[in-house]
Amino acid sequence: MAEWLATQSRFANEADLARELGLKPAAVYRWRKGQRKPSNQQRRKLFELTGLECYRDAADWKPCEKRARRKNEPAVAPVVAQLVIRCGVTPRELQSFRLTQVEPLGIRRTSGLLIPFGEGWEHVERSMLDDWIARVQPKDLLFFSLRPVDRMRPATPDWIRSALRESGVAAINSRRIYMRHFAGDFGRFRTDRDFIRHVRQHHGMKTNGAWAMLYRLRRVYEKLSSGAFARGRCKPEDAYGLLFSAKRPGAPATKRNVFVKAQAMRAENVPWSKIAKTLIPEEYRQDWRHAIDQLRIGVRRLKTTIE
Numbered sequence: 320m321a322e323w324l325a326t327q328s329r330f331a332n333e334a335d336l337a338r339e340l341g342l343k344p345a346a347v348y349r350w351r352k353g354q355r356k357p358s359n360q361q362r363r364k365l366f367e368l369t370g371l372e373c374y375r376d377a378a379d380w381k382p383c384e385k386r387a388r389r390k391n392e393p394a395v396a397p398v399v400a401q402l403v404i405r406c407g408v409t410p411r412e413l414q415s416f417r418l419t420q421v422e423p424l425g426i427r428r429t430s431g432l433l434i435p436f437g438e439g440w441e442h443v444e445r446s447m448l449d450d451w452i453a454r455v456q457p458k459d460l461l462f463f464s465l466r467p468v469d470r471m472r473p474a475t476p477d478w479i480r481s482a483l484r485e486s487g488v489a490a491i492n493s494r495r496i497y498m499r500h501f502a503g504d505f506g507r508f509r510t511d512r513d514f515i516r517h518v519r520q521h522h523g524m525k526t527n528g529a530w531a532m533l534y535r536l537r538r539v540y541e542k543l544s545s546g547a548f549a550r551g552r553c554k555p556e557d558a559y560g561l562l563f564s565a566k567r568p569g570a571p572a573t574k575r576n577v578f579v580k581a582q583a584m585r586a587e588n589v590p591w592s593k594i595a596k597t598l599i600p601e602e603y604r605q606d607w608r609h610a611i612d613q614l615r616i617g618v619r620r621l622k623t624t625i626e
Contacts (some may be wrong), residue, residue: 323369323371333347333348333351334347336368339368340361340364340365340368342361396451396462396482396485396486397447397486398443398444398447398448398450398451399413399462399479399482399483399486400482400483400486400487400488401442401443401444401447402426402434402443403479403483403488403496403499403500404483404488404499404500404503404556405440405441405442405443405500406434406441406442406443406500407441407497407500407501407504407522408428408434409496409497410476410479410480410496410497412428412429413462413474413479414460414462414473414474414476414479415429415460415473416460416461416462417459417460417461418452418457418458418459418460418461420461421448421452421461424436425443426443426448428523430523431523432521432522432523436448440503440507440555440556441521457470458470459471460472460473460474462474462479464478465478466478480496483496498535498536498559498563499559501518501532501536502536502558502559502562502563503554503555503556503558503559504517504518504555505533505536505540505550505558505562506548506550506551506553506554506555506557506558506561506562507551507553507554507555507558508550508551509550509551511533511537514533515529515530515533518532518533536562539562539563540562543562548561548562574613574617575617575621577598577599577614577617578614578617578618578620578621579621580598581594581598581614581617581618582618582621584597584598585618591611591614591615592607592611594611594614595607595610595611595613595614598614599613599614
């Protein structure tokens with residue numbers, strides 16, 4: 320290559336040749352020194368430019384056509400939302416559902432309880448389940464890995480959350496997903512006794528777990544203003560939004576607006592110390608390290624929270 324460059328006038332130096340090839344001059348320098356070898360695509364282009372015999376073997380080289388990756392079944396599965404929200408199936412149990420558990424009257428859970436087919440609360444629609452089976456054609460696992468397709472590996476939690484989002488369910492984490500159904504049960508039963516009986520009989524939950532679930536829901540319920548949530552008259556589909564998204568009386572204002580401003584300032588490469596001094600001057604004067612840590616944690620939670 321060095322001899323060829325010296326005998327022609329089109330390229331004054333290696334930099335001009337590299338520019339014609341769309342590379343950095345360092346790449347041509349490494350070729351000349353024998354430190355690196357050009358790829359087949361680069362060798363073909365070198366042969367077209369130089370006509371050197373050492374590159375003739377790449378004259379007819381053509382890049383392999385990349386096979387278009389098959390877009391597998393997207394995370395559009397309304398039956399997942401029905402099983403999780405309507406029927407109270409946990410994402411972990413959903414991963415273990417098998418085709419053999421589908422019976423004429425419903426889906427038999429691992430605990431032996433039956434999820435009946437129907438259109439109401441605690442039911443799953445048979446048409447949606449049949450549509451899912453016809454589309455993905457499972458062999459053993461009912462919900463398996465689709466990206467890439469592996470019928471022997473269960474679906475990932477991320478895929479389940481994506482399927483819920485596609486169905487209009489904003490899911491933050493598995494615990495919140497799990498609470499949506501029981502918030503609906505809490506809203507449709509007027510008394511705690513009815514709620515405990517239902518949870519034990521229809522979900523197979525043990526006594527300690529049922530009472531723990533009740534206490535957690537009651538703590539949220541007691542903080543609501545009167546009339547914001549009426550037990551026994553609430554639609555189960557709306558209970559979670561009313562119970563967990565309602566405004567608590569006397570609740571202190573959150574620092575969300577401060578974190579949003581801090582995120583915008585940080586996007587402009589403003590130092591954390593200056594952001595803290597501007598947005599929370601009192602905390603900064605008391606303990607500047609703690610103030611900066613507060614802002615960092617708040618901005619990080621803004622990024623990970625799904626609205």
